[in-house]
Amino acid sequence: MPELPEVETTRRGIAPFVTGRVVARVVLRRKDLRWPIPRAISTRLPGQRIDAVERRAKYLLLHTAAGSALLHLGMSGSLRIVDATVPVRKHDHYDLWLDSGQALRFNDPRRFGCLLWQPPGEVHPLLQHLGPEPLGDAFDGHWLWAASRGHHTAVKNFLMDQSIVVGVGNIYASEALFAAGIHPKRAAGAVSRARYTRLAAEVRRILTRAILRGGTTLRDFTAPDGAPGYFEQELQVYGRAGQPCTACGTPIRAAFIGQRMSYWCPHCQR
DNA sequence: CTCTTAACCTGGACGC
DNA sequence: TGCGTCCAGGTTAAGA
Numbered sequence: 001m002p003e004l005p006e007v008e009t010t011r012r013g014i015a016p017f018v019t020g021r022v023v024a025r026v027v028l029r030r031k032d033l034r035w036p037i038p039r040a041i042s043t044r045l046p047g048q049r050i051d052a053v054e055r056r057a058k059y060l061l062l063h064t065a066a067g068s069a070l071l072h073l074g075m076s077g078s079l080r081i082v083d084a085t086v087p088v089r090k091h092d093h094y095d096l097w098l099d100s101g102q103a104l105r106f107n108d109p110r111r112f113g114c115l116l117w118q119p120p121g122e123v124h125p126l127l128q129h130l131g132p133e134p135l136g137d138a139f140d141g142h143w144l145w146a147a148s149r150g151h152h153t154a155v156k157n158f159l160m161d162q163s164i165v166v167g168v169g170n171i172y173a174s175e176a177l178f179a180a181g182i183h184p185k186r187a188a189g190a191v192s193r194a195r196y197t198r199l200a201a202e203v204r205r206i207l208t209r210a211i212l213r214g215g216t217t218l219r220d221f222t223a224p225d226g227a228p229g230y231f232e233q234e235l236q237v238y239g240r241a242g243q244p245c246t247a248c249g250t251p252i253r254a255a256f257i258g259q260r261m262s263y264w265c266p267h268c269q270r
Numbered sequence: 271c272t273c274t275t276a277a278c279c280t281g282g283a284c285g286c
Numbered sequence: 287t288g289c290g291t292c293c294a295g296g297t298t299a300a301g302a
Contacts, residue, residue: 003295034278034297058296075296076280091280110279112296126297153273162297169295218295219282238295259275261293275301284292 002073004134004167005210006221006229007058010079013224014104015053017081018062021098022049028094033111034074037094040117045069045096057130057166062096067119069096070126074112080105081224131165134203139165141197148196151188157258158188159199168203171216171238174263176203178237183269184262209234237263 002010023045028037048064055061060079062069073079080086082095082105094115095103106113118124131147132138147164148155158164159173168176177184179202182195191199215221215229218239222228236246241254245265254263 006295072296074279075294108279109281110294110296112278151272157273160296171295216295221295258273273302275299277299278297280294282293284290286288286290 003169006215009215070116076110077108077113141200144196145193148188156184
């Protein structure tokens with residue numbers, strides 16, 4: 001479910017309840033998610049104060065003096081703030097109980113998410129080959145253009161490659177390419193510098209706007225307080241196959257690019 | 271290296 | 287109602 005706006009919405013939702021709190025105890029209801037949950041989560045985290053909640057790409061980091069818990073929501077994961085009166089539901093895989101009497105509770109039917117540990121002063125291997133943050137200073141059209149030279153893969157796949165730029169998933173890749181007027185199947189290396197400048201600006205605009213709207217709720221994404229995201233109402237192409245383009249009225253096309261369903265306007269995108 | 275493909279999982283929607 | 291099929295917001299690992 002979550003791309004960058006949904007993860008950032010989650011970060012902002014949990015931060016006020018988690019920052020400065022001490023982890024009282026950890027409840028693991030299974031020993032693995034996508035990967036085994038390391039022992040350090042049980043042995044090192046309890047007793048530690050969470051100094052900050054950071055987002056890097058689609059990961060969340062709970063920083064403590066002893067190290068950092070590294071969380072990923074995968075495809076279907078979500079975090080909620082609960083107290084002891086809230087019953088455990090199906091697929092509630094772990095709780096991080098805090099000294100406030102509340103807990104951070106992770107639910108993930110498909111279990112593509114993960115809970116890992118990053119020792120102090122280290123960068124977890126999963127974070128080592130990530131590209132720049134799309135809302136940061138290092139990301140712009142020149143970066144995309146320079147990184148794309150010689151790449152023959154479809155520009156949509158290129159844009160979703162987390163080593164090129166992080167945070168852009170299947171929904172926002174389609175939306176950004178529509179906004180920039182670029183056909184998603186075009187070879188990444190065949191897009192001009194000027195058009196990458198436009199694309200980078202649209203990626204920023206759309207992600208910023210989606211964060212403002214609390215993310216996109218297609219099925220089950222909710223913020224930690226249970227609120228859905230409202231960006232779905234602003235989607236121009238994603239999930240709109242056969243419906244008229246909002247700009248020109250041409251029916252929106254849908255097809256697999258790589259392994260992912262993709263949406264575009266055959267008239268507006270070249 | 272670059273690029274493609276399969277794999278990891280469950281559940282909801284849909285067709286018969 | 288039940289059953290089979292397909293699809294889903296992510297990412298890695300293996301193969302070509």
